[in-house]
Every structure is written in C-alpha cells, then in structure tokens.
Amino acid sequence: MLAILPLLNKDLKLTMATLEEATTIILDRIGTTGCERVPLLDALGRTLAEDLAAPYDLPGCDTSAMDGFAVRSAEASPGVRLAVRAFIPAGTTAPAPLEPNSAARIMTGAPIPPGADTVVPFEEVREEADTVILPSPVTGESHIRLRGAEIASGATILRRGTEIGVHQVSLLASCSHAVVPVYRRPRVAILCTGDELVELGTAPGAGQVVNSNAFALAAAVKEAGALPEILDIARDSREKHLALLAQGLKADVLITSAGVCGGDRDLVRGALSELGVEPLFWKVAIRPGGPSACGVKGNTPVFSLPGTPSATLIGFELLVRPVLLKMLGRQTFFRRRIAATLEVPLRNRPGALGVVAVQARFSAGKLIIEKARSRSGRNEPFTPNALALLPKERSDFAPGDQVEALLLAPSLAMEE
Structure with missing residues (x-):
C-alpha cells in the first residue's frame, strides 16, 4: 500500500489544493451528524435539527397588559362611577363574567373576564371606597393581549439550523418544549505522533517536547462545539500508528498532528493508506500549514496536520473547524x-x-x-x-x- 503514495503525488489536483479548493472538497463530502433529543438547558449553544411549532396559543386567552380595571367600553363614559365587584389576580383560571355597570380590579397577566373588553390602568382612574370613576373616555381592546397575539397554535417558532441561545431557550420554555431535537455533537479523536513527545505534566528532557498540540486541538474542538477525545501518543513505529489510527477512525472525525511531511519517520500517510483511508488532498497552498492532508473512510473525515504548534492551529482553523460546524448543523461555516x-x-x-x-x-x-x-x-x-x-x-x-x-x-x- 505504501507504494501508492508516489503515484498519488504525481496527481497535482489530488495532492495540492488551494485553501478554497480544499474546503470545498471536504465540505462536499461531509454531512451533518444525526439528531438527538436533549433537555432544554442542555440545548444551549447547540443547533436545532428540526423545525419546532407552538403547541398552543400564546397567550392562551385574552389577558391584561396592565394593572388596572377591566370594564365594558360601552359603559365607560367620562365621569361614570362603576362599582368594583371582583378582583382578578394573575393565575386565575376562570374569572366570573363581569356584572353590568361594574369594574373588576385586574393584575397584569390575568385573564380578561367575560363581558369586559378593555382595561383602564390604575393611574388613569380615581378610586373612592368600592367604586372607580373614569375621568376620560376609553376604547375597546385597550391594554389587552389577545389570545394568540404573540404566537398562534401550530405556528413555527424556530427553524432547523437555528443556533440555540438564551432568547431561544426562553421561547422554547414558553412553548413548553422540555426536550429539544439538536444535531449530535461529533466525537473528534486527536492523535499526536512522535517519539519526542512527553505527556502533559512531565518536564521535557533534551530533545523532548510536551504534547501541547493535543490539548490545543482539544480546546479548539471543544470551542467549536464538538467533543474531543485525546488518544495515546503514537510512537514512531508502524504498529503503534496502525493501532491508534484504527482506534481514531471509530470516532466521527480524526485529527492527527505531525508525521505527514514525508520524512523517514513520518508514518501517518502510509498507515492511513493501509487502513483504507481515501485521500482527498495531501497538501494545501498555505504557509504555514502546507503539508496538511485530508482523507475519508466511510463517513469519517481524517485531517493530518503538521506538528508545529502554530501550523497545527492554523490548519485546524482553516480546514477542520468549518467541517465541524457543518456537522453540527450550523448555517455559517467560516469566520468573518x-x-x-x-x-x-x-x-x-x-x-x-x-x-x-x-x-x-x-x-x-x-x-x-x-x-x-x-x-x-x-x-x-x-x-x-x-x-x-x-x-x-x-x-x-x-x-x-x-x-x-x-x-x-x-x-x-x-x-x-
């Protein structure tokens, strides 16, 4: 299988791509992850996987938009005195009908009693004992939130592809969507290679470096909204590479760092070829980050990035992040x-x-x-x-x- 690589390198379109070509090639091959249903708060920051509709009208009945008095506008001529016969706080479910020539003291959000068609705010009336005097004329449907005025039952409240933020959570809660369909967060395996690497927390000796790329990539993956999984370091042997790459291919995305530049101990390309990964491109015309490669096996994209920390993060930003955002169902894949x-x-x-x-x-x-x-x-x-x-x-x-x-x-x- 390793003999394939020199032949591939003769195909310029396969092995070298502009940044625009590279992103187009991989985005055209990758779709979204599947849908999963999660509790409402867990949906914050996720992307909606289905259109959602309102299960009922909002508000569910005509309600008062002000603290005041519910009256009949036909009886509310200037100077009229109306007896206050009822008190309707918020939370009342079935207020009694409004008696003729009377008013009902009503709080914001309370249901309008049958027979009333307007609300006069407290500050616009004069109260005397158990009566209220209306000094000014009033009109019907003043200070009333009509049933379904905000959202009608069956109306679409959020579209598939919407990123769920605080205001979307508020809307979903108002419509009692306790469980929300969102795109599943892809699992991203991260494999760093090289005998020179030591684990985080270890003081590096001469010729050694801490495996910082693993944590930088994991942070970038997490920031994008996906789930990072750091694999063991792949030491410079074919067997180690094959075993760990095979493990990584079980994830939704595999990212490797180092081992792609063609040196004597750069084993990633050959191992990926042995494992049946279809190469899409082996180089990108960017600097740094030119040796970045990409392939696919089944539905799993594989990104092989250079080992230099700055080149690794540039490769992630320009090549990997857009793919993760597409898998997450986002409508925009690129930064501004x-x-x-x-x-x-x-x-x-x-x-x-x-x-x-x-x-x-x-x-x-x-x-x-x-x-x-x-x-x-x-x-x-x-x-x-x-x-x-x-x-x-x-x-x-x-x-x-x-x-x-x-x-x-x-x-x-x-x-x-």
Missing part, C-alpha cells in the same frame, strides 16, 4: 473576514497564501493590525485575535498596506 490596515510590516514567500497570527484592534471603525507573530520565534508569547491572509503573489507588505484578516476572537468582531 474583513480588510485590515497594517501598522507593522509582514512578509510572505510567494507561491502560497501566507497566514500570519496577529493582534488587531478596531480604531475609528477600521481594523488595525498592530502586532504579528514572528516566524523566527524570537518575540514574546502573545495571543492572536486574528489571522492576516497574505496573497501568494506578493512577498512584502508595508505599514499602511491593506490585507484581508480573519477574525478569531468574538470580542474583536463585536468591537467594530
């Missing part, structure tokens, strides 16, 4: 991109889309890129909130130039 102005110079090696982790801010409604991660690794650690996307045709970008930026931080997107 907007034009940004540079305050710092950037460089790219022509021939591939340059992707640079940056810090950006909004100023006077414009996005400004104020700091960039150096590829030399000499700058202090910083947390990027955007990715600068540098066209493959240019190498040098000076302060004042405009480039496209992909916004990573929700708080940054809201600053504009």
Whole structure:
C-alpha cells in the first residue's frame, strides 16, 4: 500500500489544493451528524435539527397588559362611577363574567373576564371606597393581549439550523418544549505522533517536547462545539500508528498532528493508506500549514496536520473547524473576514497564501493590525485575535498596506 503514495503525488489536483479548493472538497463530502433529543438547558449553544411549532396559543386567552380595571367600553363614559365587584389576580383560571355597570380590579397577566373588553390602568382612574370613576373616555381592546397575539397554535417558532441561545431557550420554555431535537455533537479523536513527545505534566528532557498540540486541538474542538477525545501518543513505529489510527477512525472525525511531511519517520500517510483511508488532498497552498492532508473512510473525515504548534492551529482553523460546524448543523461555516490596515510590516514567500497570527484592534471603525507573530520565534508569547491572509503573489507588505484578516476572537468582531 505504501507504494501508492508516489503515484498519488504525481496527481497535482489530488495532492495540492488551494485553501478554497480544499474546503470545498471536504465540505462536499461531509454531512451533518444525526439528531438527538436533549433537555432544554442542555440545548444551549447547540443547533436545532428540526423545525419546532407552538403547541398552543400564546397567550392562551385574552389577558391584561396592565394593572388596572377591566370594564365594558360601552359603559365607560367620562365621569361614570362603576362599582368594583371582583378582583382578578394573575393565575386565575376562570374569572366570573363581569356584572353590568361594574369594574373588576385586574393584575397584569390575568385573564380578561367575560363581558369586559378593555382595561383602564390604575393611574388613569380615581378610586373612592368600592367604586372607580373614569375621568376620560376609553376604547375597546385597550391594554389587552389577545389570545394568540404573540404566537398562534401550530405556528413555527424556530427553524432547523437555528443556533440555540438564551432568547431561544426562553421561547422554547414558553412553548413548553422540555426536550429539544439538536444535531449530535461529533466525537473528534486527536492523535499526536512522535517519539519526542512527553505527556502533559512531565518536564521535557533534551530533545523532548510536551504534547501541547493535543490539548490545543482539544480546546479548539471543544470551542467549536464538538467533543474531543485525546488518544495515546503514537510512537514512531508502524504498529503503534496502525493501532491508534484504527482506534481514531471509530470516532466521527480524526485529527492527527505531525508525521505527514514525508520524512523517514513520518508514518501517518502510509498507515492511513493501509487502513483504507481515501485521500482527498495531501497538501494545501498555505504557509504555514502546507503539508496538511485530508482523507475519508466511510463517513469519517481524517485531517493530518503538521506538528508545529502554530501550523497545527492554523490548519485546524482553516480546514477542520468549518467541517465541524457543518456537522453540527450550523448555517455559517467560516469566520468573518474583513480588510485590515497594517501598522507593522509582514512578509510572505510567494507561491502560497501566507497566514500570519496577529493582534488587531478596531480604531475609528477600521481594523488595525498592530502586532504579528514572528516566524523566527524570537518575540514574546502573545495571543492572536486574528489571522492576516497574505496573497501568494506578493512577498512584502508595508505599514499602511491593506490585507484581508480573519477574525478569531468574538470580542474583536463585536468591537467594530
């Protein structure tokens, strides 16, 4: 099976893709996960898998929109004195009919008694003993919420594909949807490879590095709404790779880190081929992250990302995250991109889309890129909130130039 790989590398369309081609190829092959029903609060942040309808009218009867007096508008001429014959608090289920030439003291949300057709707020009347005097004329259906005025029975309240937030939970609770159909969260297996890796909590020795990619990828998977599963480290042997990759292929998605660049001990490609994974592309024309590969086995997409931490997260952001969002039933798969102005110079090696982790801010409604991660690794650690996307045709970008930026931080997107 390993002999297939050189032949595949001769097929440029299979082995090298632009970012747009790569995302199109994989998104066209992957659908949503199945539907599951979860308690209402557990649906927060999930995506609705079916249209949902109102099982009854809201409100379920004509109710008062104000604290006041329920009266007949025909009897409520200016200066008339009406006897207060009833008190109707919220929660009353069957108020008695309103007597002629009388008023009923009524609270907000209480049902309108039969015979009444309007509510006069407390502040618009004068009370004397057990009577109420109406100084001004009133009209019918004032301050009344009519049955079904908000939602009619059988009306669709939320459409499939809606992301469920706080306001959607409120609406679903109002319609007594205690259990909600949502797209199942995909299980994402994460496999990092290499003899140089040591587990989290272990001080690395000479030539060793902590398996940070596993936790960075798990955090990114979780942030996207899926369920990460970190597998054991795949040491540099064919048997270990085959066993752990086979385990990972039981998940809904498999992500590997390192072992795809074609070195003597880069075993991922060959092992995936032996396990029957159909390759879709082996390289993407982006830098860093070019050696990123993707394949499928059955319904399971497999993403093989480079081992450099920055390239791993860039590969996840640009290739894996959109697929997870589609599996989760989201209607939008990609983060927002907007034009940004540079305050710092950037460089790219022509021939591939340059992707640079940056810090950006909004100023006077414009996005400004104020700091960039150096590829030399000499700058202090910083947390990027955007990715600068540098066209493959240019190498040098000076302060004042405009480039496209992909916004990573929700708080940054809201600053504009």
